[in-house]
Amino acid sequence: MAALAVAGVASAQSSVTLFGVVDASISGYSNSSRDLKPTVLNNNFGAPTYTNRGSVKVSRTALANSGYNTSRLGFRGTEDLGGGLAASFWLEAPISNDDGATGVSTFSRRSTASLSGGFGEIRLGRDYTPTFWNDNVFDPFGNNGVGSNLINTANGYNVTTGGAKDTGGFGGNQNYSRASNSIGYFLPPNLGGFYGQVMYAFHENDKYSGGQFTPADSATSKSRAGRYIGGRIGYANGPLDVAMAYGNSTVGDQFYAGTTDSVKTFNLGASYDFGPAKLFGELSRAKNSRDYAITPITGARPDVDLTGYMIGVTVPVGAGLIRASYSAVKYDRNLPFDYFNPANNLDPKANKLAIGYVHNLSKRTALYATVARVSNKNGAALTVGGPGFYKVTDRVFTPKTSTGYDFGIRHAF
Template identity: 75%
Template sequence: MAALAVAGVASAQSSVTLFGVVDASISGYSSTSRDQNNGFTYNAQGVATGFNPLYLNKGSVKVSRTALANSGYNSSRLGFRGTEDLGGGLAASFWLEAPIANDDGATGVASFKRRSTVSLSGGFGEVRLGRDYTPTFWNDTVFDPFGTNGVGSNLINTANGFNVDTNGAKDTGGFGGNQNYDRASNSIGYFLPPNLGGFYGQVMYAFHEQDKYDNGNFTPKTGTGFVLNPKTGAIEQASVAKSRTGRYVGGRFGYANGPLDVAVAYGSSTVGDQFYAGITNKVDTLNFGASYDFGPLKLFGEFSKAKNKLDYEMTPTLGGRPDIDLTGYLLGVTVPVGAGLIRASYSSVKYDENLVAQSPFAVIPEDKKANKLAIGYVHNLSKRTALYATVARVSNKNGAALTVGGPGFVTAGGFTPKTSTGYDFGLRHAF
């Protein structure tokens, strides 16, 4: 009887919840490239040096795909969360959330890569340990009418989070190989308490978990071949030895009261380093977002700037690689219509490689640019079930190659990426 009484008290003070989202859509994607050659050949300075009168322009080539996809409205997931009341305003919590691929069942609860945290909270706020969203990603998704999901996801998210080679695959490198764009593993996070009159904030530090040798000369050389050491000028064995890769530090602070929500975030992610060459590669991100709910409509906006930079212990004789800046902005709106919601956004990004002309006659290539227009409608059948439709189009300029998802562009044979279009028609159920 005593044991049952204790068990009853424990169960009353604790709670565990199973939750999730199952989202499926019929989605279509197409990526079109064009042959922009006209028979002329040009040198590095952009001056025509020859002409082939027999050149036949190859026009355009389109790669398309139709699929039964997932996560067009909300990310499909399965999770477990729980809280234990420790008394005195103190509570312990856990959160385990796994991505699922309900379209083919190939991805189930094999990992909790969406979120896996344990935390302690109270009047002081919350301390959270594990894998979680980074502070800088929050603005990208909170101030996007499409929540960084489906073909409507804004270009700030696409350019930062999609792999630079495949364009359509998330969480595989992103801008500058930034694995910490949306989530960071091995992190310690602190969140301000919720009773600060609308002010909120968080800070995060993620460990790189690389081995460090007190005598750096014992750091293993993991590269192949030989390179010129920029510090000594000697030819040495190539090395990509890492001692800092994976580290993230950042924070986000904002104010939400009534219809207004505004926040600013900054984060620095170490995406690569070469120990023996004295080179560290970082991606620093600063973004600012805001939304205001007028009732008949809600406006969204965001400005983001990411810098991919190389820090040198000693600048190479021929100069180091310039920083690469990725600047983007987003304007969006949602309009409630009965049981439904109209969503629309316009986003744009620009890559600035900060190239410097090597001679008075040199022509610097124009900055790569892209813009995107997306519009969609969500019809709520209940609080947990919704039908949705989204269409979107990306226009690329000067060699940019961003897509709405799906296949990448054909670039072989002189083709240049131009437009990417897509649609989602789907059903989402949450539990």
């Protein structure tokens, strides 16, 4: 009888919630490239003739999703275990409501089980990385739609493919926004405004002892690729919120070559709510480097540095909210000076201006509009979304500008 009574109390103190967002937009993208080589006519100086090919634009109009908030469907639940302890789960799936092709077939947004109490929270599964939180929280556009800041774009996608959004990430970093197979710890919320978290994600690769039995095949000789370790510490009190984070993601390694590739990320973000306006800012630096067991005398691969900053503002206007941001990034390839190809000495860089308006019809439903423009220089190929630039790899057309818009509706439940 006592056991049944305890079970009844536990059942009464448990809860399961179904939640989600359905966000649909009409979105347009336009990416322009230009041939920067001058026309060379027939001449007597031995210079090869060349006809400038002008410019080319790749554009697309689409019924898209997630222009304001990411479309999703989730289930979360909590059970009070007594004594201040609680067990929880969170399963969240991305959905593509524009075509219905993606539903609850994967919980790739978040899938965690956790135990919390006065000590804080221990969380197991797939979750946001500490370093991604600053990119998300301190962006007026929340990393969604054409307005998402360039720090997010450059870190989250492999832009060497011409700006197309493949998920290779900067330096091949698959752990930029989320990490699977992770253990996370979060500080308790009663620390006078201080908050923080640490995370370790297992690579789950095979390890051979002794090491000479490791297969020579490049695909199976990896013993650390996929590992992530990072942390975030912040302070939020009244109108002020400031946080810094650091993470190290192992993106590749070769046992017999004795190399380990990693992307190390540091960022600092802050916001301050003045009432009539809320200001946002972020500084970020990511380094893609290769560590050698024995450093070669020549031929070592240089590091690639990605630095960026963002400033933004939101202004409430009645039932609406004006959003704006300016962001910029620069790549440093750390290459030796090239006398014969001066263009190789220039660092690729880009800047972006975005502005938007959100009109809240209710607490759950909103209409929104966003426009944005990216300007690329020195071979950078960042876009607002949609298609990539035309034939970046043939080195004839240089990526220049990318413009886009979102007009949509968001409903949360």
